[in-house]
Amino acid sequence: MKVSRGAFALPILLVALSNGCRQKPAPLLSEQLASVQVRVQAAERKSLLATEEVAGTVRAKLHAALEAKLSGRIEKMLVVPGQSVNAGDLLAQLDAREIQARLDQARALREQSARDAARLRGLLADSAVSRQEFETAESRDRVAAASVIETETMLGYTKIVAPFDGVVTRKLADVGDLATPGRPILEMDDPQMRRLEADVPEALIQRVQLGAKLEIRAAPSDHALAGIVNEIAPVSDPGSRTFSVKLDLPTNAGLRAGQFARLTIPVGETQALRVSASAVVHRGQMELVFVVVNQRAQLRLVKTGKHVADEIELVSGVSAGEQIVIEDAAQLRDGQPVEIKP
Numbered sequence: 001m002k003v004s005r006g007a008f009a010l011p012i013l014l015v016a017l018s019n020g021c022r023q024k025p026a027p028l029l030s031e032q033l034a035s036v037q038v039r040v041q042a043a044e045r046k047s048l049l050a051t052e053e054v055a056g057t058v059r060a061k062l063h064a065a066l067e068a069k070l071s072g073r074i075e076k077m078l079v080v081p082g083q084s085v086n087a088g089d090l091l092a093q094l095d096a097r098e099i100q101a102r103l104d105q106a107r108a109l110r111e112q113s114a115r116d117a118a119r120l121r122g123l124l125a126d127s128a129v130s131r132q133e134f135e136t137a138e139s140r141d142r143v144a145a146a147s148v149i150e151t152e153t154m155l156g157y158t159k160i161v162a163p164f165d166g167v168v169t170r171k172l173a174d175v176g177d178l179a180t181p182g183r184p185i186l187e188m189d190d191p192q193m194r195r196l197e198a199d200v201p202e203a204l205i206q207r208v209q210l211g212a213k214l215e216i217r218a219a220p221s222d223h224a225l226a227g228i229v230n231e232i233a234p235v236s237d238p239g240s241r242t243f244s245v246k247l248d249l250p251t252n253a254g255l256r257a258g259q260f261a262r263l264t265i266p267v268g269e270t271q272a273l274r275v276s277a278s279a280v281v282h283r284g285q286m287e288l289v290f291v292v293v294n295q296r297a298q299l300r301l302v303k304t305g306k307h308v309a310d311e312i313e314l315v316s317g318v319s320a321g322e323q324i325v326i327e328d329a330a331q332l333r334d335g336q337p338v339e340i341k342p
Contacts, residue, residue, distance in 0.1 A: 035337035039327040040292055041275050043318050048272035048308060051215075051264045056198030058218065058259040060189035061248065062164060068094060068179035069157040077175050079186070085162040091186055094158040094179055103151040110148045113141040166190040169257070189257055194249040196227050198263045199242035207265050208232060208245055216247065218261035225253055227263070272305065276326040277312040280304060290325040290332050291318060292340060297325060299334035 072094035079091050120137045123129040166188045173185035196216055200208055208214070208229060216227045227247030236243050247263070249255065280302070281288045287304050290297040302317030318324065323340070325332065332338070 033333055033336040035339055036332070037341050038290075038292070038297070038325045038329075038332070038338045039341045040323040041279065041326045043273050043275050043314060043320055043322050043324055045271045045320050046274050046311075048270050048274070048306070048313060049266050050268040050270050051266050051306075052204055054198045054200055054204070054263045054265060056196045056216075056261050056263050058194055058249070058255045058257060058261055059197050060169075060191070060257045061193040061195045062166070062190035063257075064163050064166075064188050065184040066091065066160055066163075066186040066188065067181060067184045068160065069181055070094075070099075070154060071178065071180045072096070072158060074173055074175050074177050074179050074185065077171070077173075079168045079171070081168050081171055083168045085166065085168060085188065087162055087164045089162045090159055091162055091168070092160040092173075092179075094160075096155055096158040099151065099155045099158060103148070103155055106144065106147040106151045110141070110144040113137070113144040117141040160186065162188065164188075164190060192251055194253060194255050194257070195230065196247045196249060196261055196263060198245050198247075199237070199240060200245045200263075200265070202236060202241050202243070204265050204267065205232070205236075205243045205245075207267055208243075214247060214266075215264040216249065216261050217264070218255055218259055225250060272313045273315075273318065273320055274308060274311045274313055275324045277307065277310055279324045279326040279329055280312060281330045288329075289314070289318060290329050290334075292323040292325065292338055295337060295339070297332045297334065297336045297338050 074092055075095045076093035077091075078093070079085060085091065117134075117137045117140075120129055120134045124131060124134045167190075168186060168188045170187040171185075172187070173179060173183075177185070179185055210229050210232060212229045213226045214229065216225045217223070218225070227249050229245060230248045231244075231246040233244040245263075255261070275289070279289050281290075287302050289300050289302050291300050292298070300317045303315040305313030305315045307313075325338070
């Protein structure tokens, strides 16, 4: 049988094309990455203070709600919220015309009674009047003097002054409003002195002692502050089963009255795996570290716990003794060759 030469040419061509299309396998990514020097720290189990957090509110240690001691229309309002004032500064003035008229009348009666007493004193020396008449005149003079003092005091009540150096925080009335006793018209705080007020549950109150220093964290910085326990309520609230605790905060802590804060109460001691906080890399919602294994950076997903100074607790993802990269970890790639700095 005669076989065409073209029948052998097609298979040979297909094999040649197949061999020509094959490429050399690409090198691994780790082989393409340059080796870098890294600083590492061995993950160690260290003592960790177990704590519980209690919500609290920052308040002014020195606060005043200012009200009038007598009824009257507000004639002047001399401050606005946020304004700094000094002790003794005039903040508001009530209409004082009626009391001023009463004071003028009291002073006139005082002058008349003083003259009468002086005249009768001279007549008593000449035995022209009885001692009883003189003593009656002296009594009227003392009553008139007391009336002047009383009216002057009431006139002073028409002026609302600052009781201490501070800042006006609220204005509850304005010019033309009727000021009455028991109704505050202004509120002010001392911005230099703050305290934290927290309701501590019954289960934790034994861990809180007068004079103790406890950690406090407040937004937005969330930096730890040391508060000193100044007051502990001797009885609990029957509704919430909590005790009111007040802590003095450092001067100029930068906190505002009404701000939310968290009080940290120590409850015991545990062992926890900790490394430098700089070792943890955040990518979205994931927390990562790089572990040096066989001179390569190995990526690990971890779960972190509490911060302790500049260290952080690693709850899972690594084991004690493993070498964790703690410097420029965010620049590494999984599998990248590394050299440990001495």
